[in-house]
Amino acid sequence: QSALTQPASVSGSPGQSITISCTGTSSDVGGHNYVSWYQQHPGKAPKLIIYGVSNRPSGVSNRFSGSKSGNTASLTISGLQAEDEADYYCSAYTISSAFDVFGGGTKLTVL
């Protein structure tokens, strides 16, 4: 059970858009639509921001969007704001084993 692959860091200026990728295999990311994204600020618990590849929980800004192509899921944040600076993690379900797996995390810096 290997972690999903995310870039270690991304950066962008206020107002810009950035995209974070999450690459797995046909057994997890590519096998279904059970992919989620989480935002974690320092010292805080993670917060769910995208589930089911592209769905936003109530209260999450529509600046956050998700998509998937093949074995790679993506999180896009548009109109970057200083408060978006955080760590972002993807997760995916593995149907064959009923395991969940996280990506290694991506640190977003807002310049």
Added chain:
Amino acid sequence: QVQLVQPGAEVREPGASVKVSCKSSEFTFTDYHIHWVRQAPGQGLEWMGWVNAKNGDTNYAQNFRGRVTMTRDTSINTADMELARLTSDDTAVYYCVRSSGWSKFDYWGQGSLVTVSS
């Protein structure tokens, strides 16, 4: 408001065990799976496993099989995670998490810092 309340911190010596509790409120406990996720200092999230709050079924990540036990007590809406044979590599914040769908972790406890040190 859905809450998952965990103790703040635990300290154990190498070789010992630790049991972390997770008290839930404001939702029907038995309708959900409770997962445990840990995060070592400065590191990413690591999924450990889940317990089905309704029937007690469990599923553990391969890295923890034989060393972790997840249980629940429906009379007090609490889930527990016990990790045995601790080493310094087990020093981490341990989160209990409610899942409302596959890989959909919608509510997180505040985390319990477990420090393994002699």
